[in-house]
Amino acid sequence: MAWEIYIQEYENYLRLERSLSANSVDAYVRDAEKLHQFLEMTKRDVPPTKVALIELQDFIEYINELGFSAFTQARMISGLKSFFRFLLYTNEIEADPSLLLEAPKLGRKLPDTLSIEEIxxxxxxxxHSTPEGMRNRAMLETLYSSGLRVSELIGLKKANVLWEVGFLRVLGKGSKERLVPIGREAMKFIRMYEEEVRVHLDIKLGHEGFLFLNRRGAQLSRQMVFIVIKDLVAKAGIQKKISPHTFRHSFATHLIEGGADLRAVQEMLGHESITTTEIYTHLDRDYLRQIIQDFHPRS
Structure with a gap:
């Protein structure tokens, strides 16, 4: 029996026998679908009835490497346990492979995830009445809209904003280049920043190509981006430890929890997991753009 049929029966069980809310049903079903996607990505032709603990542990390691918070990992583990309890309940399996599944011990504390309201x-x-404010709005919209690393943000070149197709050409770790969709809001504020602020700067020699500049016309530093975010978080009254990576982390979390495909999010993050390096696939630009439009809160 195919994964799709098992998941459909699981959805019916949650909806009819357990009488869960539509949101809860959708969340549980997405967790099972994400496991299926992961097994396909890693070339494991395993039906739900043959999944072993090692496959579940590899999946949790994968979402940990994507930067998911411990809370999100725990919620997804709960969803997977529910799925396999259903298979046990319906006598499709004799033993529950998720019984000993635990969240991985994280070597470092992952940053808090920002809610859409907090962003x-x-x-x-x-x-917005100051030049720095206009720049900061464009900068943070870009950070959240495209899930960039802070190094990728400050290194972004004007020429790498591909206006006609709605993409950024990003130079990531190891000088690897990738194309990332950018939302309409971010593009709007970048345009405003360029036309109302950047054009009036006295740009330093050698810094002409960088998109985001400081008031002296030079490339922004990592420290400056941290300071800008720290000040804005304090003004917003948010009691969390927030860094530029929090926006990247929130970008991925909001897309995945909204139903986006794992492969598409991994492609946009420019992340190569140890379990997926060999099967890392490039998706076409139309598909990536559709993922942003369908699932990103500020698309």
Whole structure:
């Protein structure tokens, strides 16, 4: 029996026998679908009835490497346990492979995830009447819209904003280049920044190509981006330890929890997991653009 049939029966069970809310049913079903996607990505032709603990542990390691918070990992583990309890309940399996499944011990504390409302609060704390405020709005919209690393953000070149197709050409770790979709809001504020602020700067020699500049016309530093975010978080009254990576982490979390495909998010993050390096696939630009439009809160 195919994964799709098992998952459909599981959905019916949650909806009819357990009488869960539509949101809860969708969340549980997405967890089972994400496991299926992962097994396909890693070339494991395993039906739900043959999944072993090692496959589940590899999946949790994968979402950990994507940067998911411990809370999100725990929620997904709960969803997977529910799925396999259903298979046990319906006598499809004799033993539950998720019984001993635990969240991985994280070597470092992952940053807090920002909710959509908190991101709106941070953006709302920006003073748009100043040149720096206009730049900061464009910068943070870009950070959240495309899930960039801070090094990728400050290294972004004007020429790498591909206006006609709605993509950024990003130079990531190991000088690896990738194309990442960018939302309409971010593009709007980049355009405003370029036309109303950047054009009036006295740009330093050798810094002409960089998109985001400081008031002296030089490339922004990593430290400056951290300071900008720290100040805005304080103004918004948010009691969390927030860094530029928090926006990247929130980008991925909001897409995945909204139903986006794991492969597409991995492609946009420019992340190569140890379990997926060999099967890392490039998706066409139309598909990536559709993922952003369908699942990103600020598309």
């Amino acid at each position: 709106d609060s941070i953006l709302g704390a920006i003073d």
